[in-house]
């Protein structure tokens with residue numbers, strides 16, 4: 260007899276030995292006190308801590324207008340959409356949100372998905388199936404959802420070195436001019452926080468007649484005059500823009516924005532769009548409110564950037580080594596999965612600082628880090644507290660001895 264549990268225990272055991280097993284903290288999230296939250300320890304003690312690893316960068320998940328809209332439309336329309344977009348699950352709220360997204364990205368159309376993961380995987384898979392002769396040219400640091408989509412398309416692929424336009428050019432120039440090419444990359448890379456040379460990639464795409472696909476998941480709401488992301492900030496032309504409603508916009512769902520024909524092709528053929536219940540109307544209405552609020556309130560982005568700067572100055576003052584990239588994501592390299600978990604546990608238990616360890620496979624082995632993300636609601640006191648707590652914990656684990664004099668400030 261096959262013992263399936265036994266077979267599955269072995270990879271789990273391996274994960275634990277490597278320090279990569281994932282432990283979840285059951286957070287009692289507080290709309291009123293975010294980023295502070297409450298939790299109960301294993302021995303039943305009630306505690307509070309401050310979240311320093313949230314993707315709710317602009318605190319839109321706790322924004323009064325967004326919450327009110329969600330609750331108002333839920334009372335009007337109910338909780339679920341009741342069907343797929345094709346069969347009974349298409350509402351005015353879906354259409355309105357897609358119109359807002361198309362306008363935000365200066366595109367003819369937009370298409371909603373239940374998450375940006377699904378938007379990436381199903382759009383890329385479908386594109387490849389519709390253009391079977393195409394070759395994907397993908398940045399080596401692309402997100403798992405992109406890798407999944409390209410794999411599922413069964414198209415040929417080439418990988419270019421991270422953000423390396425020279426390598427990308429050499430790949431493009433070696434391909435036949437008649438072969439369809441799709442360049443796939445992210446604007447802000449989620450874990451190391453590096454920012455793509457979007458304009459240079461767009462120029463190469465034009466030169467070699469390639470289609471461009473960008474993941475702006477960590478950029479929408481935060482960059483660009485109205486929050487349209489790095490593409491809108493740089494004015495580059497990118498054919499297909501992918502974004503999320505779950506991070507900068509604080510709700511849930513994903514989308515693509517593109518020309519009418521591309522969007523219609525994905526709408527008509529993508530299984531991950533067609534065969535699933537659509538987002539609830541109240542979610543669409545809340546996301547629309549969030550986007551529009553951020554389009555109007557440009558000062559939120561300036562305040563946010565200043566906070567990122569303030570955090571980095573505080574880390575520098577405490578001698579904490581961090582990667583001084585051009586985005587709002589501040590990784591603190593640790594380079595060891597077990598130590599990363601120990602630091603994270605100690606920060607939570609002793610200082611009320613919640614910073615989940617970022618380990619393999621989220622980052623390659625050897626690049627384990629603490630990924631610090633500030634939000635609009637972190638206070639000056641919170642910033643000082645996280646920096647001094649990190650210093651104490653790094654000193655305790657003997658991690659600052661050589662590095663303390665010289666924080667890493669190299670750009671990537």
Ligand SMILES: Cc1ncc(COP(=O)(O)O)c(C=O)c1O
Nearest residue numbers: 374375376402449476503505513
């Ligand atoms: C770069 C990138 N793309 C896509 C996604 C998926 O976004 P969502 O959470 O909306 O599924 C993530 C999520 O964590 C991400 O980091």
